[in-house]
Amino acid sequence: MPLTIQIEEKPKxxxxxxxxxxxxxxxxxxxxxxxxxxxxxxxRFARILSDSFQDLAVTTExxxxxxxxxxxxxxxxxxxxxxxxxxxxxxQALTTFGQYELCGRVLDIAEEMGCRFLITVGxxxxxxxxxxxxxxxxxxxxxxxxxxxxxxxxxxxxxxxxVAGILIGLGALRGFRGFSLLVETLGTYPDANAARYALSAxxxxxxxxxxxxxxxxxxxxxxxxxxSFGWVRTVKEEEKKREEFRWFV
Numbered sequence: 001m002p003l004t005i006q007i008e009e010k011p012k013x014x015x016x017x018x019x020x021x022x023x024x025x026x027x028x029x030x031x032x033x034x035x036x037x038x039x040x041x042x043x044r045f046a047r048i049l050s051d052s053f054q055d056l057a058v059t060t061e062x063x064x065x066x067x068x069x070x071x072x073x074x075x076x077x078x079x080x081x082x083x084x085x086x087x088x089x090x091x092q093a094l095t096t097f098g099q100y101e102l103c104g105r106v107l108d109i110a111e112e113m114g115c116r117f118l119i120t121v122g123x124x125x126x127x128x129x130x131x132x133x134x135x136x137x138x139x140x141x142x143x144x145x146x147x148x149x150x151x152x153x154x155x156x157x158x159x160x161x162x163v164a165g166i167l168i169g170l171g172a173l174r175g176f177r178g179f180s181l182l183v184e185t186l187g188t189y190p191d192a193n194a195a196r197y198a199l200s201a202x203x204x205x206x207x208x209x210x211x212x213x214x215x216x217x218x219x220x221x222x223x224x225x226x227x228s229f230g231w232v233r234t235v236k237e238e239e240k241k242r243e244e245f246r247w248f249v
Contacts (some may be wrong), residue, residue, distance in 0.1 A: 001050070002051060003050040003105055004050070005103065005109070006047045006048075008044065013085070013113050013120070014076075014077075015083065015117075016074070016083040016084055016110075017115070017117045017119060018178075019036065019087065019119050019120075019121070019202070020087045020109045020119070021036070021068070021086060021089075022164075024164060025193050026125070026188075027182075028194045028198055029120070029121035030190070032121050034221060035199065036075075038214075039214070042075040042084070042086055043073060045074050047072075048071065048102070048106075049067070049069060050098060050102060052097070053093060053094065054093055054094060063150070068091040070087065071088050072087055072088075072109065081207045081208050085109075085110055085113065087106060090204055100166065102163070102171060103114070106167075107176070110176075117177050119178055119181065119202070120164040120165070121198050122162075122181070123187050124136050125187035127186075127187060135153040137179050137180065137181055138180045140179065144177045144178065145179065151181075151204060151205055160182065162190050164170045164182070181198055183195075183197050
């Protein structure tokens with residue numbers, strides 16, 4: 001099955017910002033996106049299926065199958081807050097072609113909705129992480145980079161794998177501005193602390209007032225979803241095997 005997008009609603013948004021929140025290192029982006037969706041009561045308007053997603057389904061306690069999927073949500077800002085498109089999912093594409101196709105199609109939808117600005121979120125894997133992790137950034141252009149640096153981030157030097165990097169690069173070629181925020185993390189399990197610092201930066205930049213007190217709940221839910229697909233191990237399994245996984249940023 002080729003990449004298929006099921007549009008459930010066509011919301012009218014005012015110059016929205018697209019925030020990417022797919023699984024990656026430390027699952028920072030996944031936690032951020034899920035928390036934003038819950039706290040802002042964002043509404044789903046599209047579902048994305050692709051033959052580049054993992055070829056399995058997991059049954060829930062009710063016997064229903066849960067397949068690898070991406071979803072798009074929207075939020076209409078109030079006051080000084082910006083309208084948002086939130087890209088959430090339990091997988092990235094597993095092939096290079098699939099990754100570029102996925103990013104291209106999401107950019108098509110974002111452009112149709114009047115979006116010209118992108119923010120991707122991710123983890124920056126480190127062997128040791130301070131109590132207050134550093135935040136790193138990369139951007140589509142010099143002026144946007146300055147905006148990201150003003151949030152207290154440092155310039156990222158190196159590779160940004162997966163959608164977190166591809167989306168900014170492809171977007172820049174199509175006239176989108178945007179930046180990546182990468183927070184230091186050990187990267188072995190859903191990292192709520194790293195997500196907290198990413199969300200604090202987003203609150204500041206986007207004029208949001210998202211409550212962070214329930215962030216651990218988003219991390220726990222993220223862990224359960226990913227464990228059900230076998231994409232992360234439980235803490236006991238982590239301690240027992242001590243194996244390292246490579247995840248997309």
